[in-house]
Amino acid sequence: MTVVDIGLSNTRSVLNAFQYLGAETEVTGDPKSVLSAEVIVLPGVGSYRRAMERLWESQLSDAITTSAQENGTKILGICLGMQLLCRSGTEDGITPGLGIIPADVAVFTTPDVRAGKIPHVGFNSVRPADGSVLFEGLPQNPDFYFVHSFQMMPEGAGGTTSLCNYGIDFAAAYEHENIFPTQFHPEKSQANGLQLLKNFLEA
Amino acid sequence: MLKKRLVFTLLFSDGSFMLSRNFRLQRIGDLEWLQRNYVFSNISEAIDELVILNVSRSEPQMNQFTDMLKQLTKTCFIPVAAGGWVREANQAHQLLRSGADKVVLNTPIFGEPELIEQLAGQFGRQCLVASVDLARSATEGYEFRVAGGEKALPGSARKRLIELQDRPIGDLYLNSVDRDGTGQGYDLEVLDLLPQDFGVPVILAGGAGNANHFEAGLLDDRVDAVSTAHLLNFIGDGLHRARENLIARGIHLPVRDLDIRDLRASPRLP
Amino acid sequence: MSVNDASDNHLTYCMNCLAMSTRPRISFDARGWCNACVWMERKVALDWEPRKMKLAKLLDKHRGDGFRFDCIVPVSGGKDGSYVAHNLQNVHGMNPLCVTVTPPLALDLGERNLRNFVASGFNHISVNPHPVAMQRLNTIGFRDMGFPYYGWLLAIHSTIIRVAINFGVGLIFYGEDGEVEYGGTQATMEEPIYDVQYMKDVYLEGGYENVLIKAEIPESTLSLFRFPDSYELAEVKLDITHWSYFENWDPYRNYLVAKEFCGLEEAEETNAGTFTNFSQNDQALYALHTYMMYLKFGFGRANQDACIEVRRGAMDRDQAVNLVRLYDGHFPEEFLDEYLNYYEMDRGEFDAVLDRWVNRELFAKVDGYWRPNFEVR
Numbered sequence: 001m002t003v004v005d006i007g008l009s010n011t012r013s014v015l016n017a018f019q020y021l022g023a024e025t026e027v028t029g030d031p032k033s034v035l036s037a038e039v040i041v042l043p044g045v046g047s048y049r050r051a052m053e054r055l056w057e058s059q060l061s062d063a064i065t066t067s068a069q070e071n072g073t074k075i076l077g078i079c080l081g082m083q084l085l086c087r088s089g090t091e092d093g094i095t096p097g098l099g100i101i102p103a104d105v106a107v108f109t110t111p112d113v114r115a116g117k118i119p120h121v122g123f124n125s126v127r128p129a130d131g132s133v134l135f136e137g138l139p140q141n142p143d144f145y146f147v148h149s150f151q152m153m154p155e156g157a158g159g160t161t162s163l164c165n166y167g168i169d170f171a172a173a174y175e176h177e178n179i180f181p182t183q184f185h186p187e188k189s190q191a192n193g194l195q196l197l198k199n200f201l202e203a
Numbered sequence: 204m205l206k207k208r209l210v211f212t213l214l215f216s217d218g219s220f221m222l223s224r225n226f227r228l229q230r231i232g233d234l235e236w237l238q239r240n241y242v243f244s245n246i247s248e249a250i251d252e253l254v255i256l257n258v259s260r261s262e263p264q265m266n267q268f269t270d271m272l273k274q275l276t277k278t279c280f281i282p283v284a285a286g287g288w289v290r291e292a293n294q295a296h297q298l299l300r301s302g303a304d305k306v307v308l309n310t311p312i313f314g315e316p317e318l319i320e321q322l323a324g325q326f327g328r329q330c331l332v333a334s335v336d337l338a339r340s341a342t343e344g345y346e347f348r349v350a351g352g353e354k355a356l357p358g359s360a361r362k363r364l365i366e367l368q369d370r371p372i373g374d375l376y377l378n379s380v381d382r383d384g385t386g387q388g389y390d391l392e393v394l395d396l397l398p399q400d401f402g403v404p405v406i407l408a409g410g411a412g413n414a415n416h417f418e419a420g421l422l423d424d425r426v427d428a429v430s431t432a433h434l435l436n437f438i439g440d441g442l443h444r445a446r447e448n449l450i451a452r453g454i455h456l457p458v459r460d461l462d463i464r465d466l467r468a469s470p471r472l473p
Numbered sequence: 474m475s476v477n478d479a480s481d482n483h484l485t486y487c488m489n490c491l492a493m494s495t496r497p498r499i500s501f502d503a504r505g506w507c508n509a510c511v512w513m514e515r516k517v518a519l520d521w522e523p524r525k526m527k528l529a530k531l532l533d534k535h536r537g538d539g540f541r542f543d544c545i546v547p548v549s550g551g552k553d554g555s556y557v558a559h560n561l562q563n564v565h566g567m568n569p570l571c572v573t574v575t576p577p578l579a580l581d582l583g584e585r586n587l588r589n590f591v592a593s594g595f596n597h598i599s600v601n602p603h604p605v606a607m608q609r610l611n612t613i614g615f616r617d618m619g620f621p622y623y624g625w626l627l628a629i630h631s632t633i634i635r636v637a638i639n640f641g642v643g644l645i646f647y648g649e650d651g652e653v654e655y656g657g658t659q660a661t662m663e664e665p666i667y668d669v670q671y672m673k674d675v676y677l678e679g680g681y682e683n684v685l686i687k688a689e690i691p692e693s694t695l696s697l698f699r700f701p702d703s704y705e706l707a708e709v710k711l712d713i714t715h716w717s718y719f720e721n722w723d724p725y726r727n728y729l730v731a732k733e734f735c736g737l738e739e740a741e742e743t744n745a746g747t748f749t750n751f752s753q754n755d756q757a758l759y760a761l762h763t764y765m766m767y768l769k770f771g772f773g774r775a776n777q778d779a780c781i782e783v784r785r786g787a788m789d790r791d792q793a794v795n796l797v798r799l800y801d802g803h804f805p806e807e808f809l810d811e812y813l814n815y816y817e818m819d820r821g822e823f824d825a826v827l828d829r830w831v832n833r834e835l836f837a838k839v840d841g842y843w844r845p846n847f848e849v850r
Binding site: 012013016017020021022045046047050116117118119120121122123124125138139142143145147148149165166185187188189190191192193194195198 | 277373466
């Protein structure tokens with residue numbers, strides 16, 4: 001199982017989580033390893049623009065898109081990782097994303113979140129979609145840890161979107177064939193998160 | 204629905220975890236003591252976030268701190284904020300590489316605004332926790348303290364908090380020096396210093412000894428999370444009990460139904 | 474009520490704090506609350522005005538011209554005496570003479586705290602009763618009464634009276650009245666002022682003269698352990714009292730005030746046998762005293778401190794149980810050599826004394842150490 005490291009995030013927590021579950025893990029910044037990976041995890045924290053620039057510079061962007069769209073490699077994007085898989089991000093102007101998920105990332109606006117604060121930080125409950133694989137075996141409306149200022153809502157009937165509400169509904173997780181991104185951090189969501197990661201590994 | 208958070212704060216200095224009483228430190232025990240008396244793999248069942256602060260008095264001893272951080276966070280699957288002695292970006296990076304998700308900044312919050320901007324630019328504002336220590340002052344109502352509570356910043360605490368709103372930070376850790384470690388409960392009056400609709404989540408700290416204190420804090424709309432650093436009062440199953448107590452009283456903390464131990468290393472995975 | 478269902482060794486615990494039925498003179502109300510907790514409740518509802526007025530009257534009666542000392546405060550440099558002295562001098566404008574009876578096996582931190590206390594601005598006398606007598610009386614106390622510093626306990630009564638008589642000061646303020654705060658003789662609950670005879674009967678539990686005889690040491694070394702005779706006592710009318718009568722006694726508050734105004738420092742490490750670091754830092758024998766209390770009754774220093782924390786609302790009973798299970802009943806290994814040296818005993822003789830005083834219904838000896846056969850609930 002390959003964790004992609006673009007030098008911008010805490011890969012340690014993700015690794016610890018998978019190791020706890022007994023999975024063999026590898027961290028890499030090398031496109032070749034990504035291409036030959038069986039399972040890919042793309043974590044991410046921080047600036048959209050910076051992250052995409054790193055992906056392009058290192059040619060990881062092509063490796064990821066090829067793995068996901070041509071090779072059908074199972075891929076989990078976490079937080080910014082999920083956002084990077086989308087068509088575009090709007091932080092510091094418009095930045096194109098990897099275009100794997102049919103969605104554009106936009107910022108939470110004050111009217112959106114009503115009385116809430118930005119960023120959306122803390123544990124919030126998710127409404128798993130019918131037929132979801134990621135949320136099997138989890139209690140009703142399970143809590144997960146979110147920390148983000150940007151959100152998206154995938155278009156089209158292709159995948160399964162599980163929702164969270166923070167003033168507005170937004171995508172907490174998306175499932176389509178081999179693509180399994182989550183906006184929340186499963187590695188920070190205690191037992192719920194680990195169960196979800198287990199479901200991802202077994203999917 | 205966004206839940207409120209129960210936060211546990213650990214204070215580390217020179218190889219030991221400490222208890223603070225009005226910022227005077229008592230050595231309690233090392234990592235082994237902590238793991239024996241708090242069952243750390245289990246503690247993420249009781250709390251929602253962990254804050255670990257380097258409170259070494261004379262020298263940062265950063266490597267010792269990050270070694271402990273790596274060990275502690277190995278089986279701790281909740282958000283972790285770490286800080287203390289962060290003065291440069293590479294120190295923040297070191298913490299983030301050692302298991303922290305967020306960096307806690309205290310003295311540089313007003314002293315070095317460029318550092319805040321730099322770190323927010325690199326890691327995102329949600330990565331930064333502004334730690335503010337307040338003490339009652341004879342003249343100003345409250346004053347800001349920095350450098351381990353020793354130095355008072357001039358000017359009105361209220362004005363500084365308004366300024367803080369415009370900085371790129373993710374959480375505000377609001378601590379009372381006067382109540383710290385006393386077990387007398389939080390000083391809820393510090394919340395009156397915050398401007399209306401303060402835009403950043405507030406973690407209230409300083410003075411909690413038992414679940415009643417947590418409740419008083421969490422019931423206030425201005426409070427998003429409550430923290431305790433009282434290493435003695437919550438020993439054993441103290442945090443678990445406190446959490447159960449709060450949930451039973453209707454406080455909206457994240458629900459923990461699954462047992463994390465059931466998920467440990469199954470042999471049949473890829 | 475489950476706490477006291479299964480009564481191992483007929484042990485019961487207070488339902489509010491962790492006080493045990495083995496404590497001498499303890500009693501429980503219908504809810505199972507011990508007298509200290511009941512008293513704590515009463516104090517919350519108590520109207521302190523009449524007592525405050527009584528204090529004001531008492532102080533007015535004795536207040537001097539600013540030159541003579543008008544009250545005596547026994548202090549150790551620790552939080553309680555410092556609190557009382559600070560209040561008398563800096564809040565009520567009295568002119569206290571603070572008196573310390575140097576304890577045996579004094580600790581560095583204690584000495585430092587005493588210096589800090591005096592340096593914060595007090596008139597102070599340090600009395601050092603003859604070391605031979607002190608040692609002898611402490612040894613007899615340890616061996617024959619299970620009371621490791623009996624000599625010093627005697628001295629902090631007799632010497633204080635001696636100083637009062639010799640300086641012509643008629644008012645003495647001790648800090649906490651243990652009889653009232655923890656359950657015992659209730660005479661001073663309503664009438665706070667007592668005399669030397671009461672002191673001998675109640676606080677020294679009578680019969681102390683026998684101990685002096687048993688000591689078989691020269692009379693001259695015992696001078697400071699003897700009370701002034703009735704002629705001397707007649708010269709100065711003594712009002713002896715406890716501060717805890719006039720104001721709600723709060724050990725934690727005392728600590729905060731002493732820290733702020735009198736230079737009190739805490740220990741860097743946790744004190745032996747407990748989880749606190751800011752109390753009883755003046756003498757090494759305290760750890761032995763509380764260990765013997767543990768062997769005799771089943772509760773030690775951690776239990777005492779936990780009860781104080783519960784009563785002041787800082788922690789709940791369950792939290793206290795966890796702490797007491799972890800910290801109580803610590804054998805003072807770190808001071809053992811000092812003890813053996815001081816009492817002029819070898820390990821065998823020392824252990825024999827412990828064996829003599831241990832409550833065998835509560836403890837059994839395992840590998841040379843007494844282990845409890847009960848668990849705090």
